[in-house]
Every structure is written in structure tokens, then in C-alpha cells.
Amino acid sequence: MTTLPPEPEYIPLPPPSAHERARTAFERIAKADRPASWVALRTMDEVLVDAKTVDERVRAGETLSLAGVVCTVDDRYGSPPGSAVSRLTAAGAVLLGTTVFDPECAVIGLGIADLALTTSAREISAPADVISLKPTPGLVPRTGVRESISVSARTLATAQRAVAAMLGPDGLDPDVREWPPDVRLGAGHRPxxxxxxxxxxxxxxxxxxxxxxxxxxxxxxxxxxxxxxxxxxxxxxxxxxxxxxxxxxxxxxxxxxxxxxxxxxxxxxxxxxxxxxxxxxxxxxxxxxxxxxxxxxxxxxGEKCPDPYPAEAVDVVVFGAHLCGQPLHDELRGARFGGLVRTSERYRLVLLSDVTPPQPGLVTGTTGIDGERWRLSPATFDRFADRLAAPFALNRVELEDGSTPLAVVCDPAAATGGESLDRYASWRGYLRFVSTAGPRFPR
CATH class of the missing domain: 3.40.190 (D-Maltodextrin-Binding Protein; domain 2)
Structure with a gap:
């Protein structure tokens, strides 16, 4: 018998504040001792004031996608910083200064900065621990910038959030572009x-x-x-x-x-x-x-990016032949997989008669049903909705988490008399059963 007290519950440490990250950046600048790398390094006091402002905004309840991210720009940018840099700082990034054009992104490799805006007037390189994104030309305004903008960062997620923060018209750059309504959001499971x-x-x-x-x-x-x-x-x-x-x-x-x-x-x-x-x-x-x-x-x-872009999209939940790998999945071509879902216990699946390919219909009932969430661009959604034939339609369903996305449901009249699939909990569950017990599709 032991009298030792139980292990305390693990409480994760909060991430460092913007102020702490800025101070760490200056400590690493001093340790690196590379004054020639800087065209214009802001004073520590200036940077710490900006960092403190970011921390105050976070404490006030603002959601900042780049809160405390320490960034630099290279010397091929115009001066003063244009729309791109202004949007980064509005999203919570803290600007250290301007560096000499550096294809190796030493400020990131040395841990000084989390993010660097670079220009596209360079040969692409891949220094250790540095990830780069070159966005579609014109997505990021070039206001105040001599060249098109690229982003280098320690992580893919940071680079993506930075690009997302800079996207969209600024009213000054006439050549800026927006996402087309039929943009593909995913390449599918066999790109x-x-x-x-x-x-x-x-x-x-x-x-x-x-x-x-x-x-x-x-x-x-x-x-x-x-x-x-x-x-x-x-x-x-x-x-x-x-x-x-x-x-x-x-x-x-x-x-x-x-x-x-x-x-x-x-x-x-x-x-x-x-x-x-x-x-x-x-x-x-x-x-x-x-x-x-x-x-x-x-x-x-090996990194997952939690916030894909573009943001404008429509979520649709599917339960039958539109599932990944099923016969009608190509109707979702260009959609992005949004995860597995389960409905609240208010639905049931019914095997439909006279429907090709064989598939189930979702109607009201007393069971939770497993499905897949897919994210579609506006034009892709319109095409999908136009091709959806009776007895299927789009309507909102309640998921077990309380959300109510659009989903492919069935006309209850078409499900009358059909075999209930409640005990399988999903169309895939039923398919696994028939693969071992023999086909039971309607004749």
C-alpha cells in the first residue's frame, strides 16, 4: 500500500506573450552579432511598446491570428511599409525591422524572427527549418512594395496565417485579385x-x-x-x-x-x-x-494547418454515395474534407428502392448517423446542388455537437417501406456487412 499523493494534473504552460517574444528576439540578435544583416533595426523600446499593445489587445478579448509573431521585411521593399506589412501588424505581428536581402532567411534560422516577408526577385532556396510560400500573383496587394510578396516562416501554419492576413483588395493596388467563386479547395484523396x-x-x-x-x-x-x-x-x-x-x-x-x-x-x-x-x-x-x-x-x-483559405465556402455533410471513395464522390470534385461527423440521435438511414447507384436516404428517426463534412467553394456548391436529383435534397441537420450544417437528406415518402439500416450506424457499416454476408441491395 502506498501513501504517496496522486500525481498533480498536468496544466500546460501558456504561450509566451508578445512582450516576452520580442525581448527574446533582441537577446538572440545580440548573441548572433550580425549587424551587417540589418538595414534598419528598430529600437528595443519601439518594438516592446508595439508588443505590449498586442498583449493588451489580446487581454481585451481580440482574436489576433498573428498575436506576438515577430517578423521582418527585406530591403527590396519600399519605405514606409505598405498594405501587406500594415495588415500583418493589425493581425498582431510585431515588426523588428528591415534586413539585407537574405535567401537563407538567417533571421528565422537563428530563431530571431518567426516570419519574414521576402521578395520574389530571388532564386528559390530551402534553408534548414525555413518554409516559404509564394502566393498566387496579385492575391496580396503590392502597395508600397517593389516586388511581389513571398513569406518565409518557421512553420507552415504561421506562413499560411500571414498570407491569409494580407489577402484582398486595399483600394490602392489596381491589380489585386480575389479568389474565383469556383476555386478548388482540395485535390482529393488521390492527387x-x-x-x-x-x-x-x-x-x-x-x-x-x-x-x-x-x-x-x-x-x-x-x-x-x-x-x-x-x-x-x-x-x-x-x-x-x-x-x-x-x-x-x-x-x-x-x-x-x-x-x-x-x-x-x-x-x-x-x-x-x-x-x-x-x-x-x-x-x-x-x-x-x-x-x-x-x-x-x-x-x-508532418504539420497540419488548421485554417485553410479561402474563407468563403459552404459546408455540406454527406451520408451515402457521395462519401469519399463511393460512386458519386466525383460530384464533390474540388471540395475539401472537413472531417468525420455524427448526427444527433434524431435520424435514421433507409436503403432506397429504384435508386442507382444503390444508396441510403437520411430521414428523421431516433439514431445517430456517421457522415463526412465537405467544404465547397460557392460555384462548386451551386453545381452540386443543381445536380442533386430527387429523392435527395439539401436541408440542415443537427450534429451531436449542436451545429446545423447543410446535408444531403431524403424525401421521407421515397424511404417508405425501405429497409432500416439503424443497426449499422453508417452507410460504410452497411457496406462492410454486405461485403461479408452477401449483397442485399434492392432488386
């Missing part, structure tokens, strides 16, 4: 990736590239050999569009091409470090399919 011949690469680069390609293939991607010359400086936007027409993304070794080339070709990119420095992996996508590139990059980093 097609173009893979160029890596034979001419240095051996370490080729090994890093092969490891990344194998990781993506293991996650479900289909690797398609391609001629990647269309995304070289000699390529054209039309050739790049043709190359990517039948692909979800292009996987490239991060050596020897400039971000400005991708801008000229109207492409987006996400770059992650490889297993062998300084060789990394760049995922290239069509314009406005930035999120697809980020999703593929996250497979390589």
Missing part, C-alpha cells in the same frame, strides 16, 4: 503530381527529391512523369497551364529557378526543406490553388 526527371540533379538533391516523392506517393498521391521545362524561364504561361491541366500539382527540386519565373507563369508555390541541406522541395500549383500546394507540403512537414 496527381507531376514529377520531372531528376537524373541531372546533384546526388544529394536527387536523394532529397526521391524521398519527398516517395512520401507523397505513400500518402496516396499518383506520380506522373512530366517534362518540367514549361516552368523554366523559357516557358510560357500557356505551356504551364497545359502541363498542369491534368495534374493537381508539380513537384520540383528546389534548385536553380527564380520565384519571378513562377510569377510570370501565374503559378503559386510552397517550398519546404529537404532531408539534405540546402536542397528542398517545391510544390507548384495553378493560380488560386495555393491551398492544394500547402496541403501537399504539409505531408512532407
Amino acid at each position: 496527381r503530381l507531376g514529377v520531372p526527371d531528376a537524373a541531372s540533379l546533384p546526388l544529394p538533391a536527387r536523394r532529397a527529391f526521391d524521398v519527398a516523392a516517395a512520401s507523397l506517393e505513400a500518402s496516396g498521391a499518383v506520380l506522373v512523369p512530366v517534362d518540367a521545362s514549361a516552368v523554366s524561364p523559357a516557358g510560357s504561361a500557356a505551356a504551364a497551364r497545359t502541363l498542369l491541366a491534368d495534374l493537381d500539382a508539380l513537384l520540383l527540386p528546389t534548385v536553380g529557378f527564380a520565384e519571378s519565373t513562377l510569377n510570370d507563369l501565374d503559378l503559386a508555390a510552397a517550398t519546404v526543406p529537404g532531408q539534405r541541406r540546402p536542397y528542398g522541395i517545391t510544390v507548384v500549383t495553378r493560380a488560386f490553388e495555393d491551398q492544394i500546394g500547402i496541403d501537399l507540403a504539409s505531408v512532407l512537414t
Whole structure:
């Protein structure tokens, strides 16, 4: 018998405040002792005042997507900072100053900054522990900036939140672009990736590239050999569009091409470090399919980004033949998987007669039913709704968490007399049963 007291319950430490992170940045600046890296370093007092303001805003209840993120800009930016930097600081970022153009992003690699705005007038590189996003040209306003904007950060999530904070018209840049209504939000569970011949690469680069390609293939991607010359400086936007027409993304070794080339070709990119420095992996996508590139990059980093963009989308819950891998799932092409869900105990599934392909209908009842949530862009949702044929319709259902998203439900009259599937709790559960007990679909 022991008389020792029970272990205390673990209480996670709160994240460091913006003030603490800013002070740490100056300590690391002093330790690094690289004065030549800075074009204009703000004084500690100035930065700490800004950081304190961020902490006060958070305590007052504001939700700041970049609260306390320490950032820098490189010297190819205009002065004073334009819309992009203003939007970052409005979202809670704290600006340290302006650095010398640095393709290795030393301020991030040394732990000085969490985030750096860089220009696209550079050769893409992949320093250790640094992730870069090159957004679709025009999504981020260029007001006050000499070049198109890219973002480097310690994590994919930080880089994505930074890009999201800078998006949208500012009323000053006439060339700014917005997300099209039919933008694809996801590449599906079997994305097609173009893979160029890596034979001419240095051996370490080729090994890093092969490891990344194998990781993506293991996650479900289909690797398609391609001629990647269309995304070289000699390529054209039309050739790049043709190359990517039948692909979800292009996987490239991060050596020897400039971000400005991708801008000229109207492409987006996400770059992650490889297993062998300084060789990394760049995922290239069509314009406005930035999120697809980020999703593929996250497979390589092992990091999940909780806040995908664009924000304007419609959630739909499905329960039958529209589930992933089922016969009608292609009607959700371009949608983004939003997770597994379960309804409150107010519904039931019924096996329908005279419906092709065989599928169930969701009607009111006394059981919780498992389904999938999918996020659709506005135009994709409109197409999906237009193609939904009787006896199916869209209506709101109550989930066990109390939310009420739109879902594919069934006309109760069409379910009259159909076999109840209550004991299976889901369409997949029923399919597993018939795969072992023999088909029981209506004749």
C-alpha cells in the first residue's frame, strides 16, 4: 500500500506573450552579432511598446491570428511599409525591422524572427527549418512594395496565417485579385503530381527529391512523369497551364529557378526543406490553388494547418454515395474534407428502392448517423446542388455537437417501406456487412 499523493494534473504552460517574444528576439540578435544583416533595426523600446499593445489587445478579448509573431521585411521593399506589412501588424505581428536581402532567411534560422516577408526577385532556396510560400500573383496587394510578396516562416501554419492576413483588395493596388467563386479547395484523396526527371540533379538533391516523392506517393498521391521545362524561364504561361491541366500539382527540386519565373507563369508555390541541406522541395500549383500546394507540403512537414483559405465556402455533410471513395464522390470534385461527423440521435438511414447507384436516404428517426463534412467553394456548391436529383435534397441537420450544417437528406415518402439500416450506424457499416454476408441491395 502506498501513501504517496496522486500525481498533480498536468496544466500546460501558456504561450509566451508578445512582450516576452520580442525581448527574446533582441537577446538572440545580440548573441548572433550580425549587424551587417540589418538595414534598419528598430529600437528595443519601439518594438516592446508595439508588443505590449498586442498583449493588451489580446487581454481585451481580440482574436489576433498573428498575436506576438515577430517578423521582418527585406530591403527590396519600399519605405514606409505598405498594405501587406500594415495588415500583418493589425493581425498582431510585431515588426523588428528591415534586413539585407537574405535567401537563407538567417533571421528565422537563428530563431530571431518567426516570419519574414521576402521578395520574389530571388532564386528559390530551402534553408534548414525555413518554409516559404509564394502566393498566387496579385492575391496580396503590392502597395508600397517593389516586388511581389513571398513569406518565409518557421512553420507552415504561421506562413499560411500571414498570407491569409494580407489577402484582398486595399483600394490602392489596381491589380489585386480575389479568389474565383469556383476555386478548388482540395485535390482529393488521390492527387496527381507531376514529377520531372531528376537524373541531372546533384546526388544529394536527387536523394532529397526521391524521398519527398516517395512520401507523397505513400500518402496516396499518383506520380506522373512530366517534362518540367514549361516552368523554366523559357516557358510560357500557356505551356504551364497545359502541363498542369491534368495534374493537381508539380513537384520540383528546389534548385536553380527564380520565384519571378513562377510569377510570370501565374503559378503559386510552397517550398519546404529537404532531408539534405540546402536542397528542398517545391510544390507548384495553378493560380488560386495555393491551398492544394500547402496541403501537399504539409505531408512532407508532418504539420497540419488548421485554417485553410479561402474563407468563403459552404459546408455540406454527406451520408451515402457521395462519401469519399463511393460512386458519386466525383460530384464533390474540388471540395475539401472537413472531417468525420455524427448526427444527433434524431435520424435514421433507409436503403432506397429504384435508386442507382444503390444508396441510403437520411430521414428523421431516433439514431445517430456517421457522415463526412465537405467544404465547397460557392460555384462548386451551386453545381452540386443543381445536380442533386430527387429523392435527395439539401436541408440542415443537427450534429451531436449542436451545429446545423447543410446535408444531403431524403424525401421521407421515397424511404417508405425501405429497409432500416439503424443497426449499422453508417452507410460504410452497411457496406462492410454486405461485403461479408452477401449483397442485399434492392432488386
